Amino acid sequence: MVTYARRVVDDEDAVFKALADPTRRRLLDLLFEAGGRTQTDLESHIEMSRYGVAKHLKVLEDAGLVVTRRNGREKLHHLNPVPIQLIHERWIDKYTQGRAAALIELKHELEDER
Amino acid sequence: MSTEDATPEPTSTGPTAPDPTRPQVYQIFIRATPEAIWEAITRPEFTTRYFHGARVETTGEVGTPFRYLSPDGTAVWGDETVLEAEPGRRLVVGWRSLYDPRFAAEPASRVSWEIDPQDGGYCLLTVVHDRLESSPATAANVQGPGWMMVLSGLKTLLETGDPLVAR
Numbered sequence A: 001m002v003t004y005a006r007r008v009v010d011d012e013d014a015v016f017k018a019l020a021d022p023t024r025r026r027l028l029d030l031l032f033e034a035g036g037r038t039q040t041d042l043e044s045h046i047e048m049s050r051y052g053v054a055k056h057l058k059v060l061e062d063a064g065l066v067v068t069r070r071n072g073r074e075k076l077h078h079l080n081p082v083p084i085q086l087i088h089e090r091w092i093d094k095y096t097q098g099r100a101a102a103l104i105e106l107k108h109e110l111e112d113e114r
Numbered sequence B: 001m002s003t004e005d006a007t008p009e010p011t012s013t014g015p016t017a018p019d020p021t022r023p024q025v026y027q028i029f030i031r032a033t034p035e036a037i038w039e040a041i042t043r044p045e046f047t048t049r050y051f052h053g054a055r056v057e058t059t060g061e062v063g064t065p066f067r068y069l070s071p072d073g074t075a076v077w078g079d080e081t082v083l084e085a086e087p088g089r090r091l092v093v094g095w096r097s098l099y100d101p102r103f104a105a106e107p108a109s110r111v112s113w114e115i116d117p118q119d120g121g122y123c124l125l126t127v128v129h130d131r132l133e134s135s136p137a138t139a140a141n142v143q144g145p146g147w148m149m150v151l152s153g154l155k156t157l158l159e160t161g162d163p164l165v166a167r
Helices: A012-019 A022-033 A039-043 A050-062 A082-113 B034-042 B044-050 B136-142 B145-160
Strands: A066-071 A074-079 B024-030 B055-057 B065-069 B076-086 B090-095 B109-117 B123-130
Touching: A012 A022, A012 A050, A012 A082, A022 A039, A022 A050, A022 A066, A022 A074, A039 A050, A039 A074, A050 A066, A066 B024, A074 B024, A082 B024, A082 B145, B024 B145, B034 B044, B034 B090, B034 B109, B034 B123, B034 B145, B044 B055, B044 B145, B123 B145, B136 B145
Parallel strands: none
Antiparallel strands: A066 A074, B024 B123, B055 B065, B065 B076, B076 B090, B090 B109, B109 B123
16 A cells, blocks of 8 residues: 555545545544544544444545644644535635526516516 | 445534644645646745745755745745655655744644646545644644645646746
8 A cells, every 4th residue: 555645636526525524524524523632532522343333534645634643652643624615616615606696697687577 | 425425424513622732634736747836836926926925945955945935025924944855756744833933932833745747637636634733723724725726826826827936
């Protein structure tokens, strides 16, 4: 396994796949509530084997949603919200803009009818 | 795949309110050289275009002032110090916002910019904002959308901005 290129640049597939699992979303919620947690800390909130939690964290890390940093002997896990923001910009803003434009058009049409 | 199926506690209610005073970490890929990213962090002609219009003022040398001025340069938004510097690689600065008395009253926190070159002309940029334990108002202000808008703007600027300026 090559560990250096652990993440593919801007890999939306990896982000969507990582989010498509309730345990992984639960891990992200735990890190959202309080960042900088050890795996042991996270395990105490999830009914799953150490191996299972580690596997899910690896998927999240590969997708760039979790970033680990060393603090002395501890490996701390942080939520990185940026990939979700980029997906939001790419997939949600676009459509909400369209909806806003449609509403403005409707307003104009209704006002013209008067 | 066995662990994928054993999902005991799905969240339906979502998380409780976050504690922003914990270290905040943001990481983004940017298709640019480390030098270009370094310039975008340390030169005002770049920061005005992605950092809420702020004009950065720094020589990038350890122990010297690291300031952010308002877009027209008349107001001081931040006046801290360069704590660590390794050009093109790592910049650590103090952070205290002076434009709002709630933030100015809190102790300085710390922002680390780390540039990690990758294959294919990309860099991984990591921003860590920490030492926020005694600065809850500042922490809440910069959290999430705050830093994400800045980094997303920086990425857009460097990847699609005017090449004459950006490279």
